[in-house]
Amino acid sequence: MEEVKLLGVWPSPYSYRVIWALELKGVKYEYVKEDLANKSDLLLRYNPIHQKVPVLVHNEKPIAESTVILECSEETWPHNPLLPTDPHERAFARFWIKFLDDKSSTLLGFNLTVGEEQENATKEQRELPKIIEEQGLGKKKYFGGDKIGLADLVFGFITVWLGVLEEATAVKVMKPAAADDFPRLQVWIENFRENSVIKANLPDPRELLAHSKRKREVLLESKIA
Ligand SMILES: N[C@@H](CCC(=O)N[C@@H](CS)C(=O)NCC(=O)O)C(=O)O
Known part of the structure; x- marks a missing residue:
């Protein structure tokens, strides 16, 4: 079974972009709240370069940068498409x-x-x-x-x-x-x-x-x- 985790923080608009995409696609995911004042080891390991949320972790494979995550989600879960086919x-x-x-x-x-x-x-x-x-x-x-x-x-x-x-x-x-x-x-x-x-x-x-x-x-x- 696939495992999808979203590392995010309230009220990050970048995190919301990903939440909206996953929700519109009906993808089940676990939301993991980050504390940016005390970044978790998970965040530092998954996004070592920018150390920012959101990070999407799909079957242990992390992806950072909200627009990259959106593109990747589109390819991973092509149902309920959010990009045109033409x-x-x-x-x-x-x-x-x-x-x-x-x-x-x-x-x-x-x-x-x-x-x-x-x-x-x-x-x-x-x-x-x-x-x-x-x-x-x-x-x-x-x-x-x-x-x-x-x-x-x-x-x-x-x-x-x-x-x-x-x-x-x-x-x-x-x-x-x-x-x-x-x-x-x-x-x-x-x-x-x-x-x-x-x-x-x-x-x-x-x-x-x-x-x-x-x-x-x-x-x-x-x-x-
Ligand atoms: N370009 C990034 C921006 C993400 C971003 O700025 N996230 C902020 C929260 S809204 C963050 O994690 N900041 C932590 C920091 O700057 O140390 C994206 O699109 O994902």
Whole structure:
């Protein structure tokens, strides 16, 4: 019988990407909670280079890096596919996986920015909704068409994390110029959150906000000290 373990930490959006993929595919797995302040021997052994979560361990074979894990899961458990079969559409999905993953670290690091660094990060992020609306989503429901795919999972964190980061920093990162701006992105956010599997596997926004505020306070205190 196969053994699948996921080393993750709350509320890591990178861990959530993998949770969503495994849940959407109906893969049974054991979730192993990591403590990043006191990393386990298992994590250090399985991801010696980056020492980060998530790590997926399939029959004792570890794989690190969330987008690599997503690709590997797709090949290991091809049922309930999260990538298209057509080579061009598959490549298109991979373009967006890469693009959205590259943007994720700036977006997620936003909570830990102040001053000029924050202004620069904000400027960069304000371009993002337009690109996603016009190039990524177009008239489609999800990045790959009618069904949730890997690119949606990579960007899925913004459906909860973005609002929380904006509230914690009191900055509108992806601020629409008008209330009805970016309607396709808004619809995508609603569709993503309303998917029953995703909905059952999202962090509580209040807990996430409290966590983000605590992290930001620690940062601000260290800047003053
Ligand atoms: N590029 C990595 C990023 C993973 C990552 O940053 N994980 C964080 C938790 S959200 C972590 O494990 N940090 C531990 C550390 O930096 O020591 C991925 O996509 O898996």
